[in-house]
Amino acid sequence: MGFLDTLLGRTKPVQPNLDALFELPTAAVTLQAAMGLAPTGTGSVCFRPAEGRAFADIESDVRALLAMGADAAPVDVTSDSYGWTWLVSHHTSEDVEGLVTDLHAVNTSLVEGGFGPQLLCTLVGFADDRGRKVGIVYLYKQGTFYPFAPLPGERRDNALELEVRGQVGADLKVEPDLSRWFPVWGAPGL
Amino acid sequence: MVRTRYAPDRGLQARMGLTMFVLGLVFVAFVTALVFVLLATKAVSSGGIIFFAVLLGAGLTFGSLFWSDKVALRTSGAREVTPAEAPQLHGIVDRLCALANMPKPRVAIARTSMPNAFATGRNSKNAVLVVTTGLMDRLDDKELEGVLSHELSHVAHKDVVVMTIASFVGILAGLLVRFAFYGELFGGGGRGRGGGNNNNGGALPILLIVMAVGIVTYAISFLLIRLLSRYRELAADRAGAMLTGQPSALASALTKVSGAMARIPTKDLRDAQPLNAFYFAPALRADTTSLATIFSTHPSLERRLQQLSEISAQLGKQ
Numbered sequence: 001m002g003f004l005d006t007l008l009g010r011t012k013p014v015q016p017n018l019d020a021l022f023e024l025p026t027a028a029v030t031l032q033a034a035m036g037l038a039p040t041g042t043g044s045v046c047f048r049p050a051e052g053r054a055f056a057d058i059e060s061d062v063r064a065l066l067a068m069g070a071d072a073a074p075v076d077v078t079s080d081s082y083g084w085t086w087l088v089s090h091h092t093s094e095d096v097e098g099l100v101t102d103l104h105a106v107n108t109s110l111v112e113g114g115f116g117p118q119l120l121c122t123l124v125g126f127a128d129d130r131g132r133k134v135g136i137v138y139l140y141k142q143g144t145f146y147p148f149a150p151l152p153g154e155r156r157d158n159a160l161e162l163e164v165r166g167q168v169g170a171d172l173k174v175e176p177d178l179s180r181w182f183p184v185w186g187a188p189g190l
Numbered sequence: 191m192v193r194t195r196y197a198p199d200r201g202l203q204a205r206m207g208l209t210m211f212v213l214g215l216v217f218v219a220f221v222t223a224l225v226f227v228l229l230a231t232k233a234v235s236s237g238g239i240i241f242f243a244v245l246l247g248a249g250l251t252f253g254s255l256f257w258s259d260k261v262a263l264r265t266s267g268a269r270e271v272t273p274a275e276a277p278q279l280h281g282i283v284d285r286l287c288a289l290a291n292m293p294k295p296r297v298a299i300a301r302t303s304m305p306n307a308f309a310t311g312r313n314s315k316n317a318v319l320v321v322t323t324g325l326m327d328r329l330d331d332k333e334l335e336g337v338l339s340h341e342l343s344h345v346a347h348k349d350v351v352v353m354t355i356a357s358f359v360g361i362l363a364g365l366l367v368r369f370a371f372y373g374e375l376f377g378g379g380g381r382g383r384g385g386g387n388n389n390n391g392g393a394l395p396i397l398l399i400v401m402a403v404g405i406v407t408y409a410i411s412f413l414l415i416r417l418l419s420r421y422r423e424l425a426a427d428r429a430g431a432m433l434t435g436q437p438s439a440l441a442s443a444l445t446k447v448s449g450a451m452a453r454i455p456t457k458d459l460r461d462a463q464p465l466n467a468f469y470f471a472p473a474l475r476a477d478t479t480s481l482a483t484i485f486s487t488h489p490s491l492e493r494r495l496q497q498l499s500e501i502s503a504q505l506g507k508q
Binding site for chain 1: 195196198203206207210273277278281282284285287288289290291293294331332335343346347348349351352421422425426429432433434435436437438439502503505506507508
């Protein structure tokens with residue numbers, strides 16, 4: 001925020017950065033090769049629904065859009081305990097690119113409808129055959145990624161998260177400020 | 191085409207800018223008047239009093255800015271909580287901060303049945319977000335989120351800094367009046383130490399003039415600061431409602447809290463008054479007479495609800 005913004009008490013809504021999402025498929029390959037973490041094929045977009053007709057219309061348009069097409073992937077809509085909406089898209093484990101394209105479609109629909117600032121994050125799930133689970137979370141406003149590894153009982157596997165950070169650091173722009181790695185408990189797709 | 195649904199309120203910004211400009215003018219006029227009085231009467235010995243007032247005023251302003259977070263935490267009896275202690279509260283703040291792309295402030299809870307929240311700290315790094323247990327008991331999560339988004343907007347707008355600097359004029363004028371009063375009291379009683387001082391005879395009327403200038407400045411700047419505070423509240427309401435996209439949740443929280451505020455016993459209210467400027471809703475009885483309104487730190491409930499319903503209409507427009 002600039003000096004004048006402070007003086008006049010105004011906040012410009014932060015527009016999301018969408019393009020960095022396409023770096024995910026490369027990172028997925030790296031994660032699988034280096035750590036045995038394979039994409040689960042599930043990804044989700046989290047946003048804060050705005051009140052009113054306009055947002056409801058856009059939201060139903062997005063769902064219709066994702067359900068279209070010959071190889072349409074199933075889409076779920078869930079609401080978490082904080083009242084935020086998660087649009088979940090299910091693809092096959094190999095099809096990370098298709099997943100990212102779907103997630104991108106959600107983002108662009110919201111941005112074009114004028115609701116870009118409502119976008120919070122995108123989460124793509126990874127798991128290995130030992131039962132370890134990691135979500136790669138993309139922060140739209142920062143334009144950065146961070147890993148989130150939940151353990152039962154609302155605990156985080158910080159060691160695994162840091163290991164993932166080391167591996168994908170070359171492919172993705174990882175959020176340097178650890179205090180912004182906020183937990184997304186109960187996020188669908190993990 | 192990318193539209194924006196988050197239109198700023200230019201009228202509010204203009205009024206806020208004008209208020210600050212006038213406040214600046216008052217400060218300049220105040221200083222000019224003092225210099226004029228001192229030069230005209232050649233009463234250099236009174237300059238010492240003014241110098242001390244400026245020094246103390248600047249010290250107080252700087253101190254309250256620098257220690258605002260600690261002082262507010264102590265006076266409100268709030269305790270900082272970890273994510274493990276208050277997961278839901280931290281969860282809401284986490285998300286709002288990620289949505290607004292701002293660093294997360296510390297979060298504290300005050301054990302009091304008075305439903306309120308405030309944000310303090312001179313910058314976002316030192317900011318503390320305080321909510322009372324009374325607030326968390328009364329509001330549902332959506333409303334609590336509305337209140338928190340309002341407080342986070344105060345942090346983003348650096349309202350603590352702006353309001354503290356704005357109050358400098360008032361603090362200075364107030365101190366000067368007090369110093370001049372004591373100066374007159376003791377000076378008038380007979381200056382034993384400065385017996386040979388040739389200003390002795392003229393000191394009394396000069397201090398009276400300084401006092402008068404101080405009182406007028408204090409009164410004007412007090413009203414302007416209150417006006418500015420009301421504008422900052424409206425700006426925080428607007429920014430908060432736009433952040434969550436849920437102006438009606440904030441409106442509902444306001445109605446609940448204001449209704450509850452009016453039923454609180456007066457003793458609690460008097461205790462809480464010094465912190466009023468940073469609270470979400472003022473701890474005063476809901477008086478809607480025009481005189482009460484110009485002295486108030488917060489806009490009337492009606493004014494706030496009206497703005498929120500305008501935002502709601504704006505967001506819902508097809």
